[in-house]
């Protein structure tokens with residue numbers, strides 16, 4: 297199967313090339329030229345399989361230049377022992393038609409592990425295939441979860457180095473602690489004086505600076521990205537939606553062929569796009585419910601057809617969704633435009649010039665039939681955490697609570713009682729302070745670890761082992777630098 301760019305469909309790459317490259321030179325994103333289809337009999341077969349077997353089945357349809365043996369090595373390395381649940385992504389029923397898909401049983405307790413545990417395996421396999429001899433340097437700017445998940449995935453992976461920049465005052469205490477105590481001989485972590493955008497634009501500048509890339513090229517290094525625009529991060533996410541449906545069939549919760557809804561707390565539009573791709577493969581989906589926090593640029597867009605990032609940015613208690621430019625939306629637009637690469641280029645140029653664009657009527661209609669959108673601010677997020685715990689005994693994290701709240705709005709407004717899978721993207725322990733305060737337990741005056749203990753006591757659940765283990769870990773990366781010194785930091789990290 298070939299991969300084409302959303303801004304130039306004449307460009308054709310293998311999956312190995314697309315994964316190594318990350319982003320197309322024309323600024324577009326790589327997408328598969330066609331989508332493989334799953335038949336009803338495939339879903340029946342898949343229902344009898346383990347998560348890893350399901351992943352092997354689906355991934356080989358997309359990564360046609362990988363051998364079956366290579367794919368098995370990737371999936372076993374990623375999902376074999378590093379996940380705290382044998383099911384990898386278990387489904388928990390919390391209401392008549394509500395199912396929570398827990399995507400946070402990986403080493404960092406957020407859903408980014410589902411993709412970032414396997415991406416390093418994809419990359420090193422792809423490098424062998426394409427004969428890439430250079431050391432691949434993964435540069436990451438993070439607002440919290442991606443940095444840690446990428447560090448954990450790439451730690452001590454041969455042929456790679458990883459350097460992470462985070463805003464020193466823009467991440468939660470637990471997120472910071474997770475990053476600055478990271479193990480591994482090929483990892484470096486720096487705090488930046490500034491916000492996430494400063495870290496992000498610093499990384500982008502270095503990525504696209506010809507002089508810098510040539511200088512490093514001579515020394516045997518090549519930059520790559522672990523950002524969610526990389527196809528290697530998207531494709532493993534398709535697997536868990538298919539897997540969730542198979543669990544429903546297997547558990548007698550749904551008939552094979554019965555339609556479901558999927559509700560996703562959304563930031564960069566990667567996770568919900570993977571669900572859309574699962575539908576393109578044949579997963580019977582009625583509606584996608586796109587949930588945003590107070591940064592509701594997607595809610596407005598899906599309702600009106602106009603994307604407008606010119607608005608105030610809010611720092612919320614669901615920080616991994618504090619995003620005004622949802623990069624993966626470009627892939628959806630490419631699809632609903634009938635692969636009109638010229639139109640996509642025009643819309644994206646308009647976005648970078650004016651910060652806004654409007655869809656054609658036809659494109660907006662197509663999206664409106666499939667997607668429903670809603671948003672939820674911090675106050676209602678906390679109310680939703682409180683009510684969910686009180687009504688069902690289940691404790692959602694802040695991001696998951698946004699999704700549950702928007703799902704409730706959807707049911708209230710449409711009356712649609714189709715069974716719905718709600719993606720749960722983080723463990724409540726990762727945002728213990730906010731969750732405690734929502735549950736009526738005062739978190740202030742307690743340090744990070746006391747908060748974990750309080751939450752365990754309140755909810756009668758166990759603290760995830762990887763967060764518990766942080767108590768013993770020494771700080772390795774205390775450096776905080778100015779964003780103008782990022783390149784110097786990279787050179788020192790690479791020992792050059």
Ligand SMILES: *Cc1c(COP(=O)(O)O)cnc(C)c1O
Pocket residue numbers: 406407408441442524561562563564565566567568616617695721722
């Ligand atoms: C990254 C993240 C999201 C948003 O996912 P996208 O794929 O960017 O839409 C939601 N919740 C958590 C906890 C995350 O880490």
